[in-house]
Amino acid sequence: MPANQPGAEGRYLPLKPVVFHILLALAEGDAHGYGVIQSVRTHTSSRIHLETGPFYRHLRKLMDRGWVEESADRPAEDDPRRGAYYRLTPLGLEVLMAESRRMAEVVSLTTEMGLVAGEGTG
């Protein structure tokens, strides 16, 4: 799925919050399934309470798009029942960065308008 083309950004962005956070969690480092789930919950202070079934559905889609792949890296004495480890692909990293840029633009716009501080428009 060629996402390096400029048109791709319009197609996949903005990312769903859940997807964004999954990519974010993987950006921190390779992790296994449950580890990612826990990271997402921690990062969003459980506002996004990600559960097993939906998570793996998202994961499957991300892997289909080529943003995430299985990682061979795992700690030596780790419990194999945890399942496979995953990591961001370079493509996935690019998508994550594109989305972060987009959000930064939005934040700077709203900061200018004074919405972030809670003052409301004039």
Added chain:
Amino acid sequence: MNRPPARSGSMWVRLFSVLLLFYPRSFRRRFGSGMLHAFECDLERAREEGRGRMVSYGLRSVLHVSGLGLLERASTLTRFVSASRRREGTGHPASAPSGSGRRGVPTVEAVLTDLRLAFRRLAKSPRFTGVTLLTLALGIGANSAIFSMVHSVLLSPLPFDDPEALVFAWETRQAGSRISPVSPLNLREWRGAGTQFKKMAGVRPWPYNLTGEEVPERVTGVQVSPGILALLRVAPEVGREFSRSEEGLFGHPVCMVSHGFWLSRLAGNRKLESLHLILNGVTHDVVGVLPDGFAIPGFGPSPILTPLPLNPEDPGFWGNHNVVVFGRLADDVSLEQAGQALESIAADLRTAYPEWNDGIGARLVPARDQIVQGTQQNLWLLLGAVVLVLLIACANLASLLLVRGVEAEREMAIRMALGAQRGRIVRLVLSEALVLGITGGLLGLGVCSLGVDAIHLWAPGNLPRLGEVSVSLPVLGFTCAASLGTGLLLGLIPAIQSARVTHQDVLKEGGRAFGSGRRSRAQRLFVVGEVAVAVVLLVGSGLLLRTFRNLLDVDPGFETEGRVALQVSLPQASYPDRESVTAFLDRLHEGLDAIPGVQASGSSVGLPLRPSVWRQLMTLERHPARTLQEVPVVDVSIMTPRWLETLGARTVRGRALLESDDEDGPLVALVNESFVRAHLADLDPLGQRLRLGAPDHLLAEGQGAEVPWYTIVGVVGD
């Protein structure tokens, strides 16, 4: 921290891993162990928060896994389809967020999104979903179970080759108003004369005393004509069936056994030459084994079969009408043709054997009708009742969904304000109901199979074709239709209601929109409908219960408390004459009366409230009949002196039988009140004499002297 615990919630874990089968195999391979691990960890965390939390989490996950698993399979299919389309160069359809592709038809993607949304919303309220699924599972499951009974018993054809050609042949009396089983004489004659039948065979229940083991055993089997298996187009599992030569009274004693008997008592030994059974004192060779699951139509499975003797030297050949006859019609012969042909044969027989066949005709009944007669009304009624119960459940659930619809109105309104199409909203509500219906139906299948097991356990023993009741393909189809129908029914009204809402109204009201006029009317209609149906069901079952109670209250004419009945048959070989039978009975009652706790014992031929075993012509000395047709037929029973006392029957007049009424005493008889009403209306019954046979002037020379006269000494209550 991430290590899953060893034992707690292991039932949930096992359930989860089983439900993972909903996912396609490729998915399971990649993610299966990770999913299981994550589930275990979260389950443990939930358990730490409390048992309720754990159950709630478990239920949610069950729903997720089953639903998402199916979605995953559907996605695989979609991707395959669009990939192949792309390869063909037609390009894949636009999957716009509003979900309509070419010509406004919802794309597969849109449907999947709807389903996913429906799952999410349902999973968010596990209690509502749980209750709804439970109700639907019970309702649909019960319907499927009853339908499986209706289908197996009433709708499906008999499990034989070309079952429409199988018919039962009966004798008729009194110009065709009553049917009765056939005498062996008529079986022989009908069988030989008719060309309308490929084959005919007779069946007669027969008791066997199986001896030769440590404990003698009484087995109820059947006597069958040779060729019965060929008639039914069934081959024996081992060996052969009976041949014509074995039909005579002096044919070599042979027997066949059922599959179950062969396995349990004869160790499945295929060398039949070495197998013998001692039945009624005579050694029989085992010549054949029936196939597994075989049962003669209209009879249950019989462990032991012997040839039905057709021997004119046996007096029973002429006058015992106790053979059930069925036959297979020849090709291209209709039931009417065969019936008329048989009737004309019966007419010939009336002339040929006047003293035995006077007034006897013939009638054919198709096999299936014969077997299921009497049950149709009850079964259809039962099905109707269960359908009504399901409708009540649906009405309840529809109300619940309506309320949910009200609560979700704001959400719907916002969606519509944001541009979602109205049609999409309807689809969303409908998909929620469909998901509920289909899942309920799947769970209902589980309930159905439990129900079928229950039916096998609890159905009345005389429900015909009980063994065939099972969850078969038509039953599955019925369940599918029921669950889809239920889902649509549940979804339609709330869907229409919610689609009619305009988002401006709701947002303006700024809060929960409580029942507007439209909503309350629909709910009121539901309540009224439910109450009406519930009343009908209650009245119906109340009437049924009352009828049943009345039946129980009917006075049978004897006491039923504290009494036990046994059936004994004495093999002719060991008890050939009257003295030996009488001696046996004396010993039997001596032994029985000696058992502590036994107050009295008695024997009789036949039990009260059962069909009579012995019917005879009867003549009263005072009122002999003039013609043979007028001679009344009565049910006769012989009994030991204490029989009536043991039963607790009432003696209305005169006395009961005494010990002194043995073979040396006077010949005495007792009659019942109905007999007095029918035959002795104006006379005092005591002292009248009767005999079992026709009046003198209707008998051949000298025959009358041999038939004894009995004096009536008592009248018994009905």
